[in-house]
Amino acid sequence: MSKRKLQVRILDDRIGTAIPFPEYATEGSAGLDLRAALSEPKTVLPGETHLIPTGLSVHISDPGLAAMILPRSGLGHKHGIVLGNLVGLIDSDYQGELMVSCWNRGQTPFTIEVGERIAQMVLVPVVQAEFDVVNEFDASDRGAGGFGSTGSH
């Protein structure tokens, strides 16, 4: 399987030792698990949102690619820990630290441990649009119908 080279900077020297470097959990994984580069465990109370550093920055560099930060399903479903921005989008020209906004949408406090896998990052292809302003579109079957226009079943 071919993999895409990605430049990464390690901003926290515990990465690679106390905090494992991000990796694909299995050969077929789409997401790289991102870990909390915290100095001590952090409790997120119900309704709170905390910005958690990962100790890493990436420079994707190619405008035909981006990265998305997505919740981990186990954390989100069982513990209510999802992302404060719902989805994080990493621009190809971003060179700052990868940050994860952790929102506790549940009813019970959740403690993020040092090095815990808090979210996952997926590299995705991107096509930038160049707008071509027109007065009318060629007719389509759907036209302007949406929001349930095709019926409820």
Ligand SMILES: O=c1ccn([C@H]2C[C@H](O)[C@@H](COP(=O)(O)OP(=O)(O)OP(=O)(O)O)O2)c(=O)[nH]1
């Ligand atoms: O979960 C996230 C989302 C974004 N970012 C970084 C990478 C991204 O390239 C940059 C800007 O994100 P975005 O464009 O979504 O935020 P904005 O509110 O539009 O800020 P800006 O004005 O800096 O673009 O912040 C993260 O580290 N984590």
Ligand SMILES: [Mg+2]
């Ligand atoms: Mg932006």
